[in-house]
Amino acid sequence: MQDEHFDYIIVGGGSAGCVLANRLSAEGNNKVCLLEAGPEDKTLFITIPGAFAYFMFTKKYNWSFDSEPVGDIRKGEPVFCPQGKGLGGGSAINAMIYIRGHRVDYDHWASLGNEGWGWEDLLPYFKKNECNERGGDELHGDSGPLYVSNCRNYYPINERFLQAASESGFPLNNDFNGPEQEGAGLYQFTIRDGKRCSASHAYLRPVRTRTNLSVECHALASRILLEGNKATGVEYRQKGEIRRIYADKEVIVSAGAYNSPKLLMLSGIGGEDALTSAGITPFHVLPGVGENLQEHVDSCVLQESRKSDGFRTSLGGLLKMWREPFRYLFGRKGKLESSITQAGAFLKTAPDLPAPDIQLHFLPLLYDDSGRNLKLMAQSGYSCHVCVLRPKSRGRMTLRSADPAEPPRIELNFFDHPDDRKTMANGIRVARKILSASSFDDYRGAEMNPGPDAQSDDEILARCKEKLGLVYHPVGTCKMGNDEMAVVDSSLRVHGLDALRVVDASIMPTLIGGNTNAPTMVIAEKAADLILKGK
Numbered sequence: 282m283q284d285e286h287f288d289y290i291i292v293g294g295g296s297a298g299c300v301l302a303n304r305l306s307a308e309g310n311n312k313v314c315l316l317e318a319g320p321e322d323k324t325l326f327i328t329i330p331g332a333f334a335y336f337m338f339t340k341k342y343n344w345s346f347d348s349e350p351v352g353d354i355r356k357g358e359p360v361f362c363p364q365g366k367g368l369g370g371g372s373a374i375n376a377m378i379y380i381r382g383h384r385v386d387y388d389h390w391a392s393l394g395n396e397g398w399g400w401e402d403l404l405p406y407f408k409k410n411e412c413n414e415r416g417g418d419e420l421h422g423d424s425g426p427l428y429v430s431n432c433r434n435y436y437p438i439n440e441r442f443l444q445a446a447s448e449s450g451f452p453l454n455n456d457f458n459g460p461e462q463e464g465a466g467l468y469q470f471t472i473r474d475g476k477r478c479s480a481s482h483a484y485l486r487p488v489r490t491r492t493n494l495s496v497e498c499h500a501l502a503s504r505i506l507l508e509g510n511k512a513t514g515v516e517y518r519q520k521g522e523i524r525r526i527y528a529d530k531e532v533i534v535s536a537g538a539y540n541s542p543k544l545l546m547l548s549g550i551g552g553e554d555a556l557t558s559a560g561i562t563p564f565h566v567l568p569g570v571g572e573n574l575q576e577h578v579d580s581c582v583l584q585e586s587r588k589s590d591g592f593r594t595s596l597g598g599l600l601k602m603w604r605e606p607f608r609y610l611f612g613r614k615g616k617l618e619s620s621i622t623q624a625g626a627f628l629k630t631a632p633d634l635p636a637p638d639i640q641l642h643f644l645p646l647l648y649d650d651s652g653r654n655l656k657l658m659a660q661s662g663y664s665c666h667v668c669v670l671r672p673k674s675r676g677r678m679t680l681r682s683a684d685p686a687e688p689p690r691i692e693l694n695f696f697d698h699p700d701d702r703k704t705m706a707n708g709i710r711v712a713r714k715i716l717s718a719s720s721f722d723d724y725r726g727a728e729m730n731p732g733p734d735a736q737s738d739d740e741i742l743a744r745c746k747e748k749l750g751l752v753y754h755p756v757g758t759c760k761m762g763n764d765e766m767a768v769v770d771s772s773l774r775v776h777g778l779d780a781l782r783v784v785d786a787s788i789m790p791t792l793i794g795g796n797t798n799a800p801t802m803v804i805a806e807k808a809a810d811l812i813l814k815g816k
């Protein structure tokens with residue numbers, strides 16, 4: 282397909298890219314090409330919701346980036362930054378929790394000058410995206426491509442978490458995406474009939490037979506082709522060859538929060554110093570590319586359990602699971618039909634806050650280092666992970682060199698801002714309060730982290746830093762806005778260039794208060810509308 286022309290070229294077949302491929306090719310006169318660096322998503326591991334852990338150990342479907350070491354965090358070791366690779370992108374390897382965020386997040390985007398991005402503007406797109414098994418109403422969709430199902434709870438300790446939250450004075454909430462986000466409850470999931478509903482399953486597979494849609498896997502975009510001020514095509518590497526394809530209408534970059542700014546920089550679009558220090562001649566100076574990186578910083582209370590009805594990687598624990606593959610394969614039932622994170626909460630660390638400022642993910646196992654700490658997980662225990670929903674610290678992503686195959690340099694700068702440290706320390710106290718409620722009395726063993734001797738903010742943070750991780754929600758590196766650090770405008774067009782947009786999690790000016798898959802798909806739904814209307 283050397284020198285082939287398309288109307289639209291989409292770089293990246295992840296959560297956003299699959300939505301765009303579907304919507305832009307729906308009009309038969311648009312010829313669309315989707316380039317994906319990773320493989321097709323034809324593996325049972327992607328289908329099985331309970332196979333989440335597999336992706337933390339494979340580089341086939343995970344870019345498996347590492348951050349630069351961040352001071353004494355994780356004792357100076359890099360923080361693992363998983364990112365989906367292959368059709369479906371993050372949605373093919375994520376924990377499938379369906380969350381939209383809080384209305385204040387989107388109203389904040391609009392208040393920054395991003396017209397059309399307030400909560401009321403985006404609600405129709407959330408509904409268009411969603412098919413909720415509970416049916417539709419004024420807040421929920423019942424006929425969109427993304428299937429959303431209730432939690433199938435196989436761990437009795439999840440019920441204890443809910444009882445304990447209630448006992449501790451927190452409200453219960455059976456719909457975090459309903460009128461109120463605050464409270465503790467069971468999550469809903471992007472799972473359909475026991476199978477993961479990734480963006481690829483929801484949006485791409487049903488339209489793969491369209492003759493005006495080409496999907497190229499193992500195609501690593503290495504450069505956007507630019508003539509004058511206009512994007513005209515994409516250069517990419519596939520099967521050892523360098524190929525070029527051309528876009529008569531637009532190039533759309535949807536490569537995710539690390540790889541989208543990386544591709545812009547490889548094409549000479551970015552801050553002057555950031556480009557020249559990587560050996561790239563600046564073509565179009567945009568200092569915000571790769572800056573403004575935000576992530577949900579996460580730490581946890583780890584508690585030993587006196588019961589062994591959770592998940593363990595010990596021989597005994599694995600033997601207890603022997604029936605599960607059969608239950609799943611012959612009926613899509615059992616522990617493998619669900620995500621391992623089932624219960625959680627959105628809570629406020631101070632009562633006068635306008636919205637919850639922490640999210641809890643409760644797990645019936647000892648979860649650390651993205652599930653890669655198998656030794657810890659061999660013991661009986663449970664974890665309550667705490668994340669700071671709206672971090673004020675800002676990191677950045679830069680290039681190591683001009684080689685497209687090199688991973689980006691990721692500087693997370695967690696805890697730069699004192700408010701983030703305070704929120705985390707208070708969040709850990711909230712988690713401890715719930716875990717010490719009498720509902721857990723027959724489960725509770727010793728607190729392993731932060732440990733009972735850690736009581737002051739400094740003591741709590743010192744221990745939490747050792748177990749620090751991410752919720753895998755990087756955003757903000759090609760932020761939407763009008764200030765000098767903005768990369769795209771409110772139509773997601775790259776400032777100062779024609780026929781080039783960025784459409785993915787990287788355009789979020791600020792991180793939303795919740796998990797980011799559905800919000801990213803909604804960004805793509807809105808972008809598709811803007812593109813097709815010529816805006």
Ligand SMILES: Cc1cc2nc3c(=O)[nH]c(=O)nc-3n(C[C@H](O)[C@H](O)[C@H](O)COP(=O)(O)OP(=O)(O)OC[C@H]3O[C@@H](n4cnc5c(N)ncnc54)[C@H](O)[C@@H]3O)c2cc1C
Nearest residue numbers: 293295296297318370371375376377378502785786796798
């Ligand atoms: C382990 C994990 C767990 C998560 N859990 C949840 C959860 O439970 N709920 C939730 O809501 N969110 C979750 N998320 C976050 C959510 O999945 C992401 O926010 C979302 O997928 C981001 O979508 P995106 O389109 O911006 O990027 P991605 O989905 O990452 O898509 C980018 C795509 O571009 C491809 N690509 C990159 N560079 C190139 C290139 N140069 N050329 C061609 N292709 C390229 C990538 O391979 C990838 O397929 C999780 C994420 C991870 C990684």
